[in-house]
Amino acid sequence: MDGETFGQVLRDSRRKRRLSLRKMQLLTSYDFTYLGQVERGEKNGSVELAAVCDRALGMDGTLVEKYRRASAPPTPAPLEDEMLRRTAIKAMAATPLAFVDAEQRAGHEPQVARLEHQAEIYRHLYHGASAPADLLTLVHDHLDDAAHLMRDLSDGDLKRRVLRTRSEVATLAGRLAFFDLCRPTEARGYYGLAHESATQTGDDLLAAAALGHLAFLPAAEGNASAAVDYLGGAAQHARRTGMPIVQSWIAAVESEVLTPVHPAGTLRALEQATRLLAGPADDAVPAWFDYYSGDRLDGFRGRALLQLGRSDEARASLTSALRGLGPGAVKQRAVFLFDIAASYLGSTPDVDRACALAGDAAATLAIAGYATADSRLREFRGQIRAWDHTSAVVEFDERLGALTA
Incomplete structure (x- = not known):
């Protein structure tokens, strides 16, 4: 390694982990063409890049050390330096793990720690991923790596850690397959793997998450009874x-x-959800349970009220849910905007306002592809068909055309 450049070490380390440059882009938020230029020696890189790649590849500071030992690169142009700095800060914030001294590790511990670290990165990438199919490929490879590693592990703490990580990542894969890509058959397999891994390691929280997500599949097929059965197991x-x-x-x-199928049951479930959310917890909620909060409950409530024809109440809940979203929740933002837009088509329609909001939602959807939001778009377009002749709908269609051109 001493005779190699920083770029060569980065390339060799990436290839050893069977990662393409496009997958490295997902892991680091650096453009794959720039990463290739650094690997080929066409660009010098930076210590920030080295740190981000170190974390993404689980190399315990090796790349940073290699970069610092290399001859100091020329000072980049101010604009390029600022762009790279912002990208690095964003990526490093996504993976806030401390370096671990490799000499203190032994056996399979580094591999297990790397799987856990990568799971954290994937979780962060999910909410704003603009290429869910690419992320799913990365996540699927992670599950394969976990399966290979488990063959070499005896029962004990390391194996339990791998099982927990596999359950978490399999649930994430199911969410990508179902909510982002509309592949329910794939999602079913991933959720099944998540539940199997969770029960094998005795983790009730992960098992509840797997079964709870699995309920969405029969519900989407109109089989509420099967969905409720899964939810009973999750509960x-x-x-x-x-x-x-x-x-x-x-x-x-x-x-x-x-x-x-059961409006009264819907309202009772929402009341129960509200009551439970106010209850004290015995333990801290794990970081991977990042898809639910009081704001997300407002989103569930707003969607239910909208479907029950209570547009004004729905709008209030959905607006509250939208305000509570973080800046990275691009996909959920599109969903809430479409639902708020639909709330303006109630008993006293405001088609102009509805189309304006739906146009904003479509613009958000163009940033991050999301099958769930796409289905909301099709639903909304069907709802405004009666106003096809109006200027608001014509302008909405033109805006859609420009976004998809």
Whole structure:
């Protein structure tokens, strides 16, 4: 390694982990063409790049050390330096893990730690991923790596850690397959793997998450009974976790499942979700449970009320949910905007306002592809068909055309 340049070490390390440059782009937020230029020696890189790649590849500071030992690169142009600095800060914030001294590690510990570290990166990438199919490929490879590693592990703490990580990542894969890419058959397999891994390691929280997500599949097929059965299993796991927020999420999912078939049950489920969310927790909620909160409950409530024809109440809940979203929640923002737009088509329609909001949602959807939001777009377009002759709808269609051109 001493005779190699920083770029050569980066390239060799990436290839050893079977990562393409495009996958490295997903992991680091650096453009793949720039990464290739650094590897070929056409650009010098930076210590920030070295740190980000170090974390992404789990190299315990090796790349940073190599970069610092290399001859000092020329000072980049101010604009390029600022762009690279901002990109590096963003990527490093996405992976806030400290370096670990390699000499203190032994056996399979580094591989297990790397799997856990990568799971954290994937979780961060999910909410704003503009290329969900690419991220799913990366996540699928991670699951394969976990399976290979488990063959070499005996029962014990390391194996339990791999099982927990595999369950978390398999649930994430299921979400990508179902919500982002509309591939329910793939999603079913991933959620099944997540539940299997969670039960094998005795993690009720992960098991509840897997079954709760699995309920969305039969619900989408109109099979509310099967969905409720899955939620019943999820609730049993959740009650053993000592985390009311998980039970609240399951009740919120039940409200969505029941809306088309049992309005009264929907409202009871929302009341239960609200009550549970206010309850004290025995333990801290794990970082991977990042898809539910009071704001997300407002989103569930708003969607249910919208489908029940209570447009004004729905709009209030959805607007509250939208305000609570972080800047990185691009996909959910598009969904909430479409639902708010639809709320303006109630008993006293405001088609201009509805189309303006739906246009904003479509612009957001163009940034981050998301099958769930895309289905909301098709639903909204069907709802405004009666106003096709109006200027608001004509302008909306023109805006859609410009976004997809």
